[in-house]
Amino acid sequence: MILTSYRIPAIAGQASNPSMASTPSLTLLLALVLPLIPLAVAAPEKHLVTHLPGFDGALPSKHYAGYITVDESNGRRLFYYLVLSERDPAADPVVLWLNGGPGCSSFDGFVYENGPFNFERGSTPGGLPKLHLNPYSWSKVSSMIYLDSPAGVGMSYSLNKSDYTTGDLKTAADAHTFLLKWFELYPEFQSNPFYISGESYAGIYIPTLADEVVKGTQKALKPKINLKGYLIGNGVTDLDYDLNSFVPFAHGMGLISTDLFEDVSAACHGTFWGKVNDVCQEKIDRVRWVMSMYRSL
Structure with missing residues (x-):
């Protein structure tokens, strides 16, 4: 695993992911939700969300949102949105979701992937984006x-x-630090099974956070976080592993023939990215050409 440093160009209320910046519906929803959120950490009921712009009707379960300060001296505050389980929040798992990037808001997951809502199809020029319930929301069986x-x-x-x-x-x-303070704010969930989940660059975020949680438990930090596991989808690990897996993955999925796989493997000696010899590059280009045909189907 390669740990990196990076600069997040966003300021409060702005999406730092370029794809989000070009998504008017999500940007507008964030702008409308932000004024509804109290700045100071307070009792959870003060973080209660009673309605969402663009959604008509009662929310499918209780929702909370707000800020938790992780650095008092610098005024560093992390925003969270909590969706209680629609089944049995007292017993169901609590799942933390992290989008990747680095720089992607987890509101991506909230409205485009596993959250309780999806955007309505079609544009809404001059008006609010409309939301409808997601029948496959993870909040059906867990608090998110x-x-x-x-x-x-x-x-x-x-x-x-x-x-x-x-x-x-x-x-x-x-x-x-956020999790420790969050479980202080919501002590009723301290005994629930807890999982860390996410995708993409969260393949770095999740193991490093899980390591912090485990070390905190070993140091007897309170409250104890009842970590049971983590889930990573399409996760980043490191460049050598990720980029070098392209050819073996294509073969393993049946996207290229065994003959082509053996041909490119012999020419590249198991290294399929970075500085390669001309014959290897020619074979890699052949693999990419074959892969491009699937995209056109």
Whole structure:
């Protein structure tokens, strides 16, 4: 695993993921939700969300949202959105969701993937984006925490702009501090099974955060986080592993023939990215050409 540092160019209320910046519906929803969120950490009932712009009707379960301060001196605050389980929140697992990037708001997951709502198809020029219930929401069986992390992503921010230059270890430490304070704010969930989940660059976020949680448990930090496991989808690990797996993955999935796989493997000696010889590059180009045909289907 390669740990990196990076700069998050966003400020509070702005999406730092370029794809989000070009998504008017999500940007507008974030802008409308932000004024409804109390800044100071308070009793959970003060974080209760009673309605969402664009959705008509009662919410399918209780929702909460707000900020938790992870660094008092710099005023570094992380935004979260909690969706209680629609089944049995007292017993069901609590799942933290992290989108990747680095720089993607977890509102991506909230409205495009596993959250309780999806956007209605079609544009809404001059009006609010419409939301409808997602029948496949993970909140059907678990309580979901959508966390904007690190500071500078989505609606999380810092009063010290230097915090927007950050790294994987600092991000993990802040997320761990967030969890400790979150479980203090919601003590009724301290005994629930807890899982960390996410995708893409969260393949870095999740193991480093899980390591912080385990070390915190070993140090007897309170409250104890009842970590049971983690889930990573399409996760980043490191460049050598990720980029070098392209050809073996294509063969394993039956997307290229065994003859082509053996041909490119012999020419490249198991290295399929970076500086390769001309014959190897020719074979890799052949693999990419074959793969491109699937995209056109």
